[in-house]
Amino acid sequence: MTSTTDLRKTVESFWTAAEGRDWAAFAGTLAADVVYELPQTRERIRGRERYVEFNREYPGDWHARIERIVTEPGLPGRPRVPGQAVSRVHVTVGLEEMYAISFFTGDEEGRITGITDFWPEPYEPPAGREHLVERY
Amino acid sequence: MTSTTDLRKTVESFWTAAEGRDWAAFAGTLAADVVYELPQTRERIRGRERYVEFNREYPGDWHARIERIVTEPGLPGRPRVPGQAVSRVHVTVGLEEMYAISFFTGDEEGRITGITDFWPEPYEPPAGREHLVERY
Numbered sequence: 224m225t226s227t228t229d230l231r232k233t234v235e236s237f238w239t240a241a242e243g244r245d246w247a248a249f250a251g252t253l254a255a256d257v258v259y260e261l262p263q264t265r266e267r268i269r270g271r272e273r274y275v276e277f278n279r280e281y282p283g284d285w286h287a288r289i290e291r292i293v294t295e296p297g298l299p300g301r302p303r304v305p306g307q308a309v310s311r312v313h314v315t316v317g318l319e320e321m322y323a324i325s326f327f328t329g330d331e332e333g334r335i336t337g338i339t340d341f342w343p344e345p346y347e348p349p350a351g352r353e354h355l356v357e358r359y
Numbered sequence: 360m361t362s363t364t365d366l367r368k369t370v371e372s373f374w375t376a377a378e379g380r381d382w383a384a385f386a387g388t389l390a391a392d393v394v395y396e397l398p399q400t401r402e403r404i405r406g407r408e409r410y411v412e413f414n415r416e417y418p419g420d421w422h423a424r425i426e427r428i429v430t431e432p433g434l435p436g437r438p439r440v441p442g443q444a445v446s447r448v449h450v451t452v453g454l455e456e457m458y459a460i461s462f463f464t465g466d467e468e469g470r471i472t473g474i475t476d477f478w479p480e481p482y483e484p485p486a487g488r489e490h491l492v493e494r495y
Contacts, residue, residue: 264484266492293443307429309445343479348400356402
């Protein structure tokens with residue numbers, strides 16, 4: 224059983240557990256063979272145990288607040304089309320602010336099987352488009 | 360009428376039109392009062408005309424290939440919950456490669472009313488996690 228609601232709830236639990244440093248609950252959102260990928264550094268982590276450890280060891284007093292979740296249900300069949308979700312999370316580490324954008328796939332039990340993370344950083348806008356944009 | 364399929368098709372048309380520099384078709388995917396936001400630079404563009412112009416003027420021989428789209432249907436009611444979608448697009452400009460991640464909201468006609476874009480860039484992984492990760 225995987226409905227849109229299920230993977231949304233899993234992703235909410237994932238972030239709530241991370242924010243609360245509840246690593247048992249965090250592990251409970253993950254499939255045993257979860258694969259984590261970070262295309263910006265071309266890093267990959269295989270397996271729940273290592274991925275939980277990666278998060279547990281992550282330095283800094285970081286805090287995460289969910290801004291948006293978009294979920295799309297899986298489709299039954301052989302092969303089954305996995306459910307998908309994306310979260311956009313606002314992260315603070317002291318005075319530093321950033322975004323984390325995470326693409327998730329889920330299994331039939333609503334556990335996370337794949338995570339692809341992006342961490343975009345602030346930058347100065349290039350010149351030449353001031354006639355079209357405002358700053359906020 | 361807004362189903363998951365509608366906004367997915369609109370987002371596919373948006374990228375196909377951008378890749379083909381078909382600015383009439385591109386404009387056709389947008390609501391007149393579309394708002395574009397780029398949190399990394401804190402830039403905002405209001406309105407279809409200016410947003411089309413921003414893309415038309417964008418420098419470089421860029422090419423965009425859709426990697427993933429996740430869509431969630433809207434809900435009827437007052438106020439209506441808008442449909443949402445996210446696209447992850449691989450962009451090349453000559454030998455340079457990057458990702459564009461775009462969060463879309465849609466109206467009842469399946470046109471795009473909001474776009475929030477993120478452009479994450481490659482970076483070197485911090486030291487201290489080599490025991491957990493592989494590079495690819």
